Amino acid sequence: MSRDPDPRGDAMGYVRSHASLVERRLDEMIPSGEINAGSGSGSAPRTIVDAMRYSLFSGGKRLRPVMCVAAWEAVGAGGGRAAALDVACAIEMIHTYSLIHDDLPCMDDDDFRRGKPTTHQVFGEAVAVLVGDALLTLGFEVIARAAARARGVGRAVMRRRLLEVVIEVASAAGPSGMVGGQVIDIGMTAGKAADEATIERMNVMKTARLFSASVSAGAMVAGASGAEISALRAFARDFGLGFQIADDISDAAGERDSVKASYVRALGIEGARRVALESIDRAVAHLDYFGERVWALRGIAGLTAAKVAEGARER
């Protein structure tokens, strides 16, 4: 448990090592070739397995699942690492589905993501819609099956926690969360001017709610208190807002997405950077509740703040 003296270096190492745990588990869950449904009731066609793996293993930073596990550790690591890791993988599946659908020609119409052709470019539009649907569905199956991986608590306790996780994640991803935010985004892209309050609402729904569910889900697996869960949700809401703005700043630097409504468009790069850094500061303040136990989440927030600051220096 020795710590790097630079907390940012520390956080980077934490993200890398935990991301590789997530990737190994995802690889076990969706092996190459046809997969079994678990209950012996059939197997998934090769095409959809290939497309799921292509989309899941395309260089994502695994920030949401890593933060899920970090929150689980921060509140005492109860219920078993295997259960926490499975919930984290489910969240990564749901995040990946949202990227696949966002990239579709009828949505953002992106040909590349992280330098690789998007899923619909490789597998066609129909399979891209379906593989997104598959990952969303599988995400909920994985959460429900995590009850079998509980350690140190009774199955009944873990089942209660996991049903809460299903509600938390579904509510963050559904019409009042991520999907609703995307609908607002589409509406704004269609040319209307947007005020700051609408942009904030969109960013909270589209991005911050799933970050929020990531940390609260990890905490729920561990059996966190209501106060702990609330503090983590508040942290992740403000973190997610800052993260989305950092992303918009990168996009603007790359001259992408200039037609999209964002803080960058509303306030300029400098204004957006200020809002992002304020948001991350607010996020970190919510972590005071926990003391030293949340060093990894604090470090991840620091990395995002550094990205915002450096992005500005590069210009």
Add this chain to the structure above:
Amino acid sequence: MSRDPDPRGDAMGYVRSHASLVERRLDEMIPSGEINAGSGSGSAPRTIVDAMRYSLFSGGKRLRPVMCVAAWEAVGAGGGRAAALDVACAIEMIHTYSLIHDDLPCMDDDDFRRGKPTTHQVFGEAVAVLVGDALLTLGFEVIARAAARARGVGRAVMRRRLLEVVIEVASAAGPSGMVGGQVIDIGMTAGKAADEATIERMNVMKTARLFSASVSAGAMVAGASGAEISALRAFARDFGLGFQIADDISDAAGERDSVKASYVRALGIEGARRVALESIDRAVAHLDYFGERVWALRGIAGLTAAKVAEGARER
């Protein structure tokens, strides 16, 4: 509890009255206007609520949720009618999402469904993708929240049953089930000749698995035995196969979908009718396990068999 002497008339009345219970509950779950996320964390944009309601209330027969409730009644109606009805509504949401995505231009490219413009025709393609995503997500949230509506059993017991329902429904709807079947369907539409075994596999995955999960989910809420659940799954698998062929026969009669792989294309109308009726006969035989308790499911199978026979007479 008096019964119509004609069991088919009886079943029709049963379907109608239970379908209206399902519709009333769906209407409560997704009221007009902005909806709350439940946890006070936000509300869904008006567009997506309108599109969810348009898609959900477009004249569906509600066969899957009605069969879910019928199975729940057949195995003793434990756990509370409210919980069973909510699970039934979740399945209707998931069925509706699958229709919205199937109709998309990149999939079947259908402009009309049940005589009304399809969701993407009314709301645009992007919103149609997103409203499908929203209904799928909401379906799992509704199942998880049904624990709060348990009656006559402890919460812990109901939570165990509902996590099983999440696994059952997700596995039926996911890559090894409905979505996987749709991928096979798309692959076959692209011109390849298909043998009977592949067509059967596709129909089981695309259609029968969700029927199967509908009845097993209802039975799980009631606390059915493993043997009861197996018998119901076997019934619904064969029923679903017959139902899909009946649908293909109607399509062929309307000269739609002639390029799609189906029993009609492989065996002709008469051959397909024979396979459908045999399949429904096999389905009903699985119900012998239950005796008189399953009269409603037996009646619904009879209605579908009658549709197949009449469809043939019309030609």
